[in-house]
Amino acid sequence: MIKKASIFALVVSLFLILLSSACTQPVEPVLAEQLAILDNSAEVEFPDKLRFNLSAESDVNITDVRLYYTADQESYAQVTSEVYIKFVPDATIDVQWTWDMRKTGGFPPGSSVEYWWTVEDINGDKIETTPVRVQFDDNRYSWQSLTEGKVTIYWYKEGQSFAGELMLAAQQALARLVEDTGAYPKKLVKIYIYANTWDLQGAMIHPQEWTGGATFSRYGIIAIGIASNNLQWGKSAIAHELTHLVVHQMTFNPYNDLPRWLDEGLATYTEGPLEPALEGHLSLAVAEDRLISVRSLSSPFSAYPQQAYLSYAQSYSLAEFLITSYGQDKMLELLNTFSESSSYDGALEKVYGFDMDGLDTLWRDYVTKQYQEDEVTTAALLPAQTGTLANLANRLLLDLRLPAQSWAWRWAW
Numbered sequence: 001m002i003k004k005a006s007i008f009a010l011v012v013s014l015f016l017i018l019l020s021s022a023c024t025q026p027v028e029p030v031l032a033e034q035l036a037i038l039d040n041s042a043e044v045e046f047p048d049k050l051r052f053n054l055s056a057e058s059d060v061n062i063t064d065v066r067l068y069y070t071a072d073q074e075s076y077a078q079v080t081s082e083v084y085i086k087f088v089p090d091a092t093i094d095v096q097w098t099w100d101m102r103k104t105g106g107f108p109p110g111s112s113v114e115y116w117w118t119v120e121d122i123n124g125d126k127i128e129t130t131p132v133r134v135q136f137d138d139n140r141y142s143w144q145s146l147t148e149g150k151v152t153i154y155w156y157k158e159g160q161s162f163a164g165e166l167m168l169a170a171q172q173a174l175a176r177l178v179e180d181t182g183a184y185p186k187k188l189v190k191i192y193i194y195a196n197t198w199d200l201q202g203a204m205i206h207p208q209e210w211t212g213g214a215t216f217s218r219y220g221i222i223a224i225g226i227a228s229n230n231l232q233w234g235k236s237a238i239a240h241e242l243t244h245l246v247v248h249q250m251t252f253n254p255y256n257d258l259p260r261w262l263d264e265g266l267a268t269y270t271e272g273p274l275e276p277a278l279e280g281h282l283s284l285a286v287a288e289d290r291l292i293s294v295r296s297l298s299s300p301f302s303a304y305p306q307q308a309y310l311s312y313a314q315s316y317s318l319a320e321f322l323i324t325s326y327g328q329d330k331m332l333e334l335l336n337t338f339s340e341s342s343s344y345d346g347a348l349e350k351v352y353g354f355d356m357d358g359l360d361t362l363w364r365d366y367v368t369k370q371y372q373e374d375e376v377t378t379a380a381l382l383p384a385q386t387g388t389l390a391n392l393a394n395r396l397l398l399d400l401r402l403p404a405q406s407w408a409w410r411w412a413w
């Protein structure tokens with residue numbers, strides 16, 4: 001009997017304890033009914049759009065949804081964009097936000113964007129999703145790839161040997177570049193080979209009729225249209241653009257671009273011997289005493305074809321002069337000095353002991369001797385070059401639209 005009474009008292013006590021606890025503390029909702037992400041995805045509509053989708057639910061109204069994204073590119077500071085999503089508050093939401101690149105400028109094929117969401121309900125519960133990387137690939141084609149060292153070539157039209165030849169040209173260019181300047185790719189490089197200019201233009205948001213290719217240094221990406229019957233041009237163009245990309249990787253800094261003559265000079269020099277058409281322009285300018293000053297060549301080149309050809313020829317010759325007269329070590333030192341945001345005159349003075357005017361004087365001596373000793377007359381050279389000039393014009397048009405800066409959020413011309 002005593003035993004039974006004790007058990008009864010214990011049960012009553014437990015009941016009272018439970019009752020008092022239920023009265024003083026609100027019952028927490030079950031975890032499964034709290035804020036949760038149901039779906040989180042992104043769709044690529046290359047090259048115009050990137051669409052982000054999110055579904056979420058809660059036991060109360062969801063009131064705040066934000067999308068964050070950041071592009072995978074070399075930059076001085078990580079830039080994250082934040083988008084406030086407009087929607088009607090509800091316990092279950094299904095929102096979408098489309099990044100229309102026709103308005104903002106686009107990304108090159110092969111680039112990527114990392115994104116994540118924050119979702120908050122009226123109770124102040126908040127979720128931040130794990131960042132996801134979405135590849136902005138040109139999914140209009142089935143790409144094959146070939147990788148050697150830091151370079152990957154992507155192509156879709158021709159056979160393996162076509163890609164192999166372009167890879168050989170790329171590797172030979174890198175070997176020449178490191179031998180002459182000490183510069184080498186610090187990061188991975190992707191080269192997208194479109195089968196022709198039309199296909200390439202389809203990858204661009206605002207294509208220009210003559211666009212043959214583009215280099216996106218901050219993304220480590222080159223996109224170029226090379227038909228199988230234009231392989232020779234393609235090899236030179238790859239050597240040239242690859243040099244731009246590597247040199248920009250070597251000298252990336254927040255303040256100063258390279259002088260144009262150095263940037264174009266190294267790119268043209270890495271292609272191999274100066275094209276006869278350009279050499280004709282150079283020797284004629286020497287003979288007629290109308291060389292452009294080094295200081296002028298430090299700024300963007302003239303848009304007039306004759307002046308542009310001469311600018312490229314002189315840039316080649318300036319690179320040749322510095323490399324053959326002072327060697328690889330000094331050129332590497334010059335590039336490293338530019339990476340520290342040095343001024344043009346300051347970098348030259350530090351490494352070579354002369355400024356741009358000093359270089360101008362020394363180089364004029366060098367090139368004048370070179371062409372005065374040359375037995376080939378300019379008059380005989382020029383008329384024979386009409387064939388190569390068309391090819392050259394194509395190249396220069398491609399290149400003249402490739403400023404070293406401003407790649408960030410748009411196709412750069």
Ligand SMILES: [Zn+2]
Pocket residue numbers: 240244263264267399402
């Ligand atoms: Zn160039």
